[in-house]
Amino acid sequence: METHLAMEIEANVERGMTPERAREAATRAFGNRTAIRESSREAWAFTQVETLAQDLRYGIRVLRRSPAFALTAIAIIALGIGATTATFTVLDHVLLRPLPYPDADRLVLLFQVTPTKNSTRMEPSPPNFEDWRAMNQSFASMGAYVPAETQVNLSGHGEPLRLDGYMTSAAVFATLNVPAAVGRVFTAEDERTDAAGVVVLSDGVATTLFGSPAEAVGRTVSLDSRPSTIVGVMPKGFAFPFRDVDMWMPLRGIPAAAWNSRGNSIINVIARLRPGVSLHQAQADMEVVATQLERAYPKENDGVRVAVLRMREVLSPASRTLVLAVFGAAFCLLLIACTNLANLVFARTAGRAQEIAIRTAIGAGRRRVVRQLLTESIILAIAGGAAGLALALLITPSLNLLVPVALPVGDMPSLDWRVFGWAVALTGMTSVAFGLLPAWRSSRAADVNVLRVRSGGNALATRARTALVLVEIAGTVALLVGTGLLLKAMWRVQAVDPGFRTDHVLSLRTALPLSMGRDTRRDFYTRVLAQTRALPGVTSAGYISFLPMTFPAGNLQVTAPGVVLTEELRAHTRFITGDYLSTMRIPLLRGRDVAESDGTNAPAVTIISESLAQRLWPGQDPIGRHMILSRVEWTVIGVAKDVIVRGLERANLPQAYFPYDQLPAIGTYYAPKDLVVRTESDPLTIAPALRAIVKSVSPDQAVSDIRPLEDIVASQTAPRREQLRVLSAFAGLAFLLAAVGIHGLLSFTVSARTQEIGIRLALGAARGQVLGMFVRQAIWLGLAGIVVSLPVAYFAARSMGALLFGVPPTDPSIYAAAMIVTVLMTLAGSLQPAMRAAVIDPARTMKAE
């Protein structure tokens, strides 16, 4: 501008003005230089914004004119993004988030294993634990904890509450390294038998009972009828060892006989690795310790080794696989959604080839056209992304039900934004790539041919679309196979006979204080059972330590004099009252049931399960024989049929029942807690009466877990049912999307070949032949997709192996069913376009061209 002005001045001088006048005139004529500079700068921004706004407005207008396309695209994007984000959020929460303890990766759990004899993992015994702690070199600290069922009775107020609690040694809190939010945790002092009773509460319970954690500290509550002071409240979100554990008590009060028995697998052990020590090194260290202990105690520790496992990995493999399976399904769905979207966008852009060519021809500029299409894709992506986010927020809570309760992570997972970003990026890229590709090609030159011909169907486009549909079909088949296999596995689990009859039986739990005397206990059971049996509508009632499938531990070693066992034999040990077996309809195959006469001073007797009899005295009559358990010699008085005790899917153990009154001193923990009552009509109707009975016999006794026996068995399959619900939803959606994809492809083909069809019909082809032509094409498509999918489906099935209870991953019936369903789907998707082809009026098609 300087130069410009100078030239202007020169020109003025040449015209004859004086230098000063020349400058004056030129400057005035030039105009406001600052203003010019500003408006020049604005020119840049304005153009950008102007075109962007134009693109957006045009894009929205275009999309609004084709609502079907826009809504379908948005729905597909939302589906893919929503499903993937929600599943990955839960997955991340389960598998990848750290546990709520500092440096949680250094926390390990220790178990006793006997690798040479069997593969069961057992809880360690207290003497072993103490030796491990003394002899190891890899752990900074090690602590023990045991579940305790006890009751909290607020001094004077309200119903006695039963809370899930754990007895933890002070070392456990030191190992976890989480200080109390208010107050303190346990010290070694608290574990002394003569120390005052103390308890630490969870944040939730402290708030519920006292209004706030600060209020709770210092209060006294009655625990096991013993006063205990609340010395601390843990921070919000803390959980150990699971969610829903509300209080912690010092580890003490376990009878010496129980604590000093090296064969008594009753405690859980947690430890923290020393800094710089790896898991591998710790495992090797414990190998040495275990061998030394084996030499010192050849009888109890024969073959016993230590398993050191990361705390997180103790999550049962089935649960991890379960969540991974669902994630696989969600990913499948995302893939299918993307392919469907790709198809949709590709087809649409190809259909607009003419429009694009015209616009390029009249000077729109290729970049401009492509950018405008890009804007359309972005609008779709944004709308779909928003919808997907809403969907993810909606379904995350129900997916969260899949999270195993065993994990002590916090409650609700918050949406994983990384995954959301990834999913949006993926769908966005798909729609952009597949939308822009044909657009780029069409706008390359104002191709006159494109202008003339209608929606172009060039070979490459069709092949690409066909490939995409094949991917969709393959994905659907894989999902169907996976879902089918898991469904069958669930049926198998449900079909397992638990060994007892669950109909018309109510169960409830009365966990008597561990310190209660033998006579008081006997009195309790006698009176409760007598009154229960007297209730109208009650057929029979009985007590047992723990109901089957509610408590997998409590398995003690069994031997028999004169019997040589090739490997260690453990029996599921339970104490019962008379009539328990008959209430549960567990058949007594030989001998008699326990009776009141089998009391403390009577001969020690036992009823063993059929499998136990087989192991000890194969082919012989066990009645009258002697069996040794927990250093007591028991006489066999009966043989009962086996029941499933550890879980419908877990390896079973033989069972041994003992009269409740012959409970040894070590076994107060095994004192019967679970009452079962068989009724004539609906079992829940007697629940209030039972509560009343218990209250009248022992007013401070808490009653809990009132539920029909059926629920116990049903809850075994609950996680599977949840999983199947989710998977079926995914499979159903994939099915729908694939059908839509096939429909779209075939419609497109029909439209593209309208002229050809018209000619065929005009030349005498039967309409049925035309219909058949397209139906056949669809079936070929389906078959091709199936062939592609088989290896994928097989691979997926193999990796789900842990979940496939009783079902081989190659189960032919499932694969066959999946294939048939897929073929039917392709038929369904092809029906409408094929029929449309068949009713084409040849005359009209000719005229149109």
Next chain:
Amino acid sequence: MQGTLEVLILRSLVLGPNHAYGIAQFLKHESDREFHVDNGSLYPALQRLLQRKWIAAQWKMSPNGRRARYYRLTPAGKRQLVVATTKWQRFVEAMGRILSPAR
């Protein structure tokens, strides 16, 4: 009409690169003084053309020894000029047909 000035600028550069002053003079001269280009419009128009990459700019020494920014047509600009000229001709013809005495 939008873009008229841009087209004119492009046309002025057909004969060779020129600076802002030269372009303004050319337009004034060639239009028989019909168009007097306001600098407030010229400079922004030049920027827009630069943005679209229809012209390119370079600093050079003018014949008088001054440093000036010379603008020249790019190949894209040349094409654009052709397109725009055609459009204009059609426009003019159409206007003419409509405005001319009745047939």
